[in-house]
Amino acid sequence: MSTTSDPHVLEHIEHNEHAEHPSTQLYFKIWGALVFLTVLTVSVTYLDMKKFALVTAMIIATTKCGLVASYFMHLRYQARIYSVLLFVALSSFGVFIILTFADMSYRFH
Amino acid sequence: MSDHTAAGTAEAHLHYDPVGNRIGMWLFLLTELILFGTLFIIYAVYFHRYTPDYERAAHELNRLIGGANTLVLLTSSLTMALSIAALQKDKAAQAIRWGFITLGFASIFLVVKGFEWAHKFELGIYFDSEVLLARPKGEIVFYGMYFLMTGLHALHVIIGGSLIVTAMVKIKRGTATSKRMSFLENTGLYWHLVDLIWIYLFPLFYLIHR
């Protein structure tokens, strides 16, 4: 973190990153993938997935979010600091939910 | 105030810092994620407690309409990204055009959402209604979370829409250009976040039934 967040290093990255923005073509490809995944996640609900229905839906949703964040939100093309920020938030959220369930999962079976 | 050391001009002295603006925006997005995350925790706790009720209630939401609306929002994310890409290449008119298309998709999304809500209201399902209170507890909670979360999400769509309008005005006036991208870029980030949240809301409310 100490190297990526140094202002001068970031400035340097800032100049470079414009060259690496995704092309219009790539944007459309990502959109195509997102549409496919949406159709997929709706389609699989017509199968009787039992316990795996929720897991499947969550895996697909997470994949979609990954695509939006890395390409539309440019996380892939930018300094690592933004991914680090996102990681801090998501891991905090993960900790909150795990520790809440430390109570809930024992209280409601 | 001609004296350049005066306090009023201190801000003008600060240079334009696109990286700083972006870090600030990402930090703000984190707070939004945690804000919705709290609602997701509540959702998860009651899902764990009332799984059968949740699944029954979810069955009453139309997954095809929800899916179509998801596609609308995903496409608006694409057009938003294209608007930013256009401004980066100094194509202001094109950027504005993509911006308005994004707004169009946002409106479609809200109208569809409005019809869905109106339909539930017609069936007598809303907060504290007799019809809802007569149902099992898990369904009361499910619909409570449904209206709260999609309502808050819709509010974010409206805020995002207003930001897009502001960005378009700025492009028109020439205060948002390829040299000063921050406002449009941050608007885009906000818009994609609205999309990200919906990507989770959709399966959690429409697709969890067996």
Added chain:
Amino acid sequence: MSAAALATPAAINYINAEKGILSWLTTTDHKRIGILYLCSITFFFLFAATLGVLMRLELLSPGMQYMDSETYNRILTLHGMTMIFLFIIPAIPGIFGNFFLPIMIGAEDVSFPKLNLASWYFYMAGGTLALLSVMTGGPDTGWTFYVPYSFKTGANVFYPLLAAFILGWSSILTGLNFLTTVHRMRAKGVTWGKMPLFVWSLYATSWVQVIVTPVVGILLLLVLAERVLGVGIFDPSKGGDPILYQHLFWIYSHPAVYIMVLPAMGVVSEIIPTFARRTIFGYKFIAVSSIAIAAIGSLVWAHHMFTSGMADEARIIFSFLTFFVAVPSAVKIFNWLATLYGGSIALEPPMVLTLAFILIFSVGGLTGLILGALSTNIHLHDTAFVVGHFHYTMFGSGGIMFLAASHYWFPKMFGRMYNRNVAYVSILLFVIGFNVTYMPLMFAGVAGMPRRYADYLPEFETYHAISTTGSWILYAGILLMVGNLGYSVFKGKKTDKENPWGGKTLEWRTPTPPPTLNFDGEPDTSIGPYDYPVEVER
């Protein structure tokens, strides 16, 4: 501006650069915003302290003498709410963070000056709403707004909930601003390893603010929704779980304790090397322990809920995790003591207050371990012991260090000096009053005195009588201290000494009071924040 033109350039500073009340209310200068916070926070501090004295007065003897229990509940709620949301959380970051963070890293301002001003207006809006709620009777829920009572009570909890929500955003935006500023605005030479420890502590605090405040923000809105719309997610009769509310509330409100404590610890880390004339001992450990406290502090919230009906397994997990927070806190205390060892200690007013902090906070921290242990907690939960404990930790850190920081940075902020003799007297009153007020509460708690009660059995009278007497001494000390500082802002002896205490951080190497852009020319970052030239011989 002829006056400005006639004066020499050096005489122009942030105070006289512009005139008129409007220039203050529309300023984007971080130093002026710091002063705005100073005025408003001091007001709310005195307001809430007065409420506290009124509560203690009622508790002087058994039976109800001066108010009914309804009024007592409302005063109790307002005292807690004001002290937490309007005083301790914003005090050190809002005033001294705003004023000195940019200077300490050699920047001209924060990253988002307009947003900074907006934060203050959010703060004022929240404060005004809280005051409005007093006029409409005031809330009677306690500052925790526990459901289901908070959405069933007839008292006005709408304003306070909204107030707390708005104050939350003020806090988030300040944190966001500080984080971006630390990442982007550091002058060349101010590397992560050369940042003053006060900045490190504010950095850690800001992270906590940004990550956990949204939880309570949305939660308070949900209580509002529950009240107005009857949603049902916290209403057990409709399937809701009140204990889930408590979880979410403490996910914010326990880390909020560290939002109060960490900046105070940062101030300690500045004051001790300055007045011991020694390099801080274990710079890296203190910096990292700030981050560690922020991180571990987010994992322990449910120790506030040991008697709430939570699952046994969860209680054991949370009790276990709670002990870990003591480690980085102790690391800091030992490092400060090691810094003092062999130092050439100057017992100036800020230093005396800081030493009082170490003593008082240690009592608070150690009693915290007693409460963190599951078995003793069951006995002491919701007793006056807890009240004593959290006054020792929160007032004993955020409160005392707010006063210490005021004495430390006063000459730099105003270009004047307060009366040192009066300062010593007020500190003596403060420290005696503090211990006489809160120590008996711990004994009363062990004996079984519940907290939040307006009345009590005769057997507790001695404890309460001592405590109430202490509250008068404490209040006198506070009034004298604030009076001394307030008077000196306008009438104190003028000083333009750049470095009255011999500090090494950057704010001591700029004119007094600082110019609008903080430095005349480039800040000199060649000297590190704790580079004291001679190591003292032992």
